[in-house]
Amino acid sequence: MPTAINWKDEYFVSKERIVLTNHEISIPGIRLLATHKIQNAILPLIPHYHENAFEFTLVVKGSMSFYTDHKEYSVPGGSVFVSFPDEIHSTNDIPISLNHQYWIQVDISNPRNFLYLNEDTALELIHDLSSISRHVVATDNKEIRRAIEKAFQLCQISGHHRQAAAYLLIFLELLIASSQESRYHRSPDIEKAVTYIREHITEELSLDDLARLSNLSTSQFKQKFRHVVGISPRNYINEKKISHSKKLLMEGHSVTDVAMNLSFNSSSYFSTVFKKYTMKTPYQYISEHRVNK
Numbered sequence: 225m226p227t228a229i230n231w232k233d234e235y236f237v238s239k240e241r242i243v244l245t246n247h248e249i250s251i252p253g254i255r256l257l258a259t260h261k262i263q264n265a266i267l268p269l270i271p272h273y274h275e276n277a278f279e280f281t282l283v284v285k286g287s288m289s290f291y292t293d294h295k296e297y298s299v300p301g302g303s304v305f306v307s308f309p310d311e312i313h314s315t316n317d318i319p320i321s322l323n324h325q326y327w328i329q330v331d332i333s334n335p336r337n338f339l340y341l342n343e344d345t346a347l348e349l350i351h352d353l354s355s356i357s358r359h360v361v362a363t364d365n366k367e368i369r370r371a372i373e374k375a376f377q378l379c380q381i382s383g384h385h386r387q388a389a390a391y392l393l394i395f396l397e398l399l400i401a402s403s404q405e406s407r408y409h410r411s412p413d414i415e416k417a418v419t420y421i422r423e424h425i426t427e428e429l430s431l432d433d434l435a436r437l438s439n440l441s442t443s444q445f446k447q448k449f450r451h452v453v454g455i456s457p458r459n460y461i462n463e464k465k466i467s468h469s470k471k472l473l474m475e476g477h478s479v480t481d482v483a484m485n486l487s488f489n490s491s492s493y494f495s496t497v498f499k500k501y502t503m504k505t506p507y508q509y510i511s512e513h514r515v516n517k
Contacts, residue, residue: 228312231272233258242376246331249379251389253338253346255329257372257379262286265319265503271312276333278353279307280399282363282372286323287455287463290359291316297359301454304361304368304399308354319503322459326372328392339389353396356403363402371395413438414452417445418460425464428487431457466501469494474513479506 233256236243243258255277269290281288281304288299292313299305301323307313309332330353332338338346363369371394378388417434434457435445449457465486472482483494498506 228271228273230275242380244376244379249388250385251339251379251392252336253331253334254389254392255331257326257328257376257392259324259326259376261324262320262322265321265499265501267503268315268317268319269313271314273310273312274307274329276309276331278309278330278332279327280330280396281305281307281325281327282369283454284324284326284369285454286321286325286459288320288323288325289315289318291318292359299360300362301450302363303454304363304402306356306359306361306403319501321463321501326376328372328395330396339393340386341393349393349396352400356400358403361399361403363398368395368398368402371398411448411452413440414449417449417457418453421457421461421464425461425468426486429461462497463501466498469498469506470502470509473506473510479510482506 233243233245235245235248240263241258241260243256246255249257255274281290281299283299283301283303283305285301287301288305290297290299290305290307290313292307292311296316297305332350332353335343335346335350337343338350341349371391375388375391375395378384378391417438420434420437421429431446432442435442438445438448440448446457449460453460455463465488469482469486472485473479477485479495480491483491486494488494488497495505498504498509502509504512
């Protein structure tokens with residue numbers, strides 16, 4: 225396993241990714257604020273940590289997987305992954321797939337003037353953040369997204385750092401409140417669809433049929449599924465099919481057989497979808513894992 229590094233990002237701007245560091249943000253206690261709209265799978269996150277800093281990753285759309293403390297955590301849209309100060313985490317060699325995310329690094333090394341708060345209030349906030357008891361916090365709260373989006377917009381405008389700090393404080397307080405609520409449960413209709421998908425992953429799964437199973441119209445089903453699961457139903461189905469295909473490929477099944485087994489129209493279409501979610505063709509995946517063995 226690679227040695228974990230103390231990860232430090234640099235300022236970066238592109239069409240899909242913007243990374244603002246403390247130099248651009250100028251808010252005490254905020255080391256980084258960033259966003260990324262991922263259209264195709266990108267390289268996995270290597271094992272790393274953030275010295276004296278929390279990292280909170282809000283998955284707005286899609287989903288993401290993190291690995292820490294010998295456990296893998298699935299983070300659906302609308303949820304936040306919490307990385308605690310100096311905690312080693314990665315995506316465990318899993319490419320980062322289609323999603324839209326914001327992440328923020330909160331440096332707790334100096335509580336004085338932290339987010340422009342007085343020291344006692346800052347210490348209380350840091351204590352509450354440290355008391356979050358789980359790595360994945362389901363927010364189901366549009367306000368938490370609005371808060372970080374507004375903060376991000378203000379951080380890109382000169383002279384608005386205090387207003388941005390106020391929105392970041394709202395984000396952190398909403399996160400703390402969400403972490404203290406009961407764990408999120410799927411509604412019975414969507415849970416029925418999710419269970420059906422998992423139990424019939426080798427079949428051709430029609431969204432119309434899944435909608436009928438959930439007693440919803442197709443448009444209602446797609447909208448509710450995305451809201452509840454955090455990812456579109458077709459994207460969810462493809463993710464599960466590709467995950468299952470990896471096991472079949474490692475068992476020695478041919479690419480054509482796997483494609484047919486999972487009800488893809490052709491092996492070429494299966495290869496296209498496989499590469500979209502893994503950054504590799506099925507043949508490359510087989511070859512790399514044989515070498516690693």
